[in-house]
Amino acid sequence: MLNDSKVTANVPATDLERARRFYADVLGLTPVDENPGGLIYTTGGGTSFFLYPTEYAGQAGHTIAQWHVNDVADEVRDLKAKGVDFEHYDMPGVSWDGDVATFEGMGRAAWFKDSEGNIMCLDDATIS
Template identity: 50%
Template sequence: MLQTSPLYSYIPAKDIARARRFYEDMVGLRPKEETNGGVVYEFGGGTAAFLYLTPNAGTSRASQAFWSVQDVDAEIQALKARGVQFEQYVDMPGERSAQGAITAGGAKAAWFRDSEGNIMALVQTLSKG
């Protein structure tokens, strides 16, 4: 049953106003609605994320969520132009693009931290052959 149901993500924030400035001003997201003290952002394919208040924001050492994109390098350029800084994982295997994305295992990816310390990713699935 769950396999056919939409899956939505949560984005934890210690400071909602600060997180909103990051996601709306720097990343360029538009809020769909404010609810339960947080903000809902809609994405492609009918997916969404809920930005919510919690003291646990930024505590995960793994990616919180990722956007499936067509061109990681173009997204990196656009986000850098808005002030987003990307993580540089020097010990991660794979080829690096001029923009800093890593290609390995059939995907090209890049990561950034939001204003709350959460790790977010951009992932481009590469065609096989």
């Protein structure tokens, strides 16, 4: 059943062309397919997400997608150099080193918003 199925994230965009530019210019991603409903991106390990137009983008108030990376601090540094601002959240038991949060016994993470206001997370690949 579902245990043997892949999961695809759906990421809303108020302005699909603005989002396409952000995902290309800032995150370095190119859609692998485009259809009348939106853009499909595939990343390492065969995971994918669907970027689709809707007026409700950026309203979730929670993390939409997590990027499991080898070094959170390196990714934060690279994205900051491209103008990305990072979010800070008041969470119990979390220590911060700049924009990187450390969860005792769990690893590190950092959060940013895409061009549409969706919250994205970078976290240690080892905790995925």
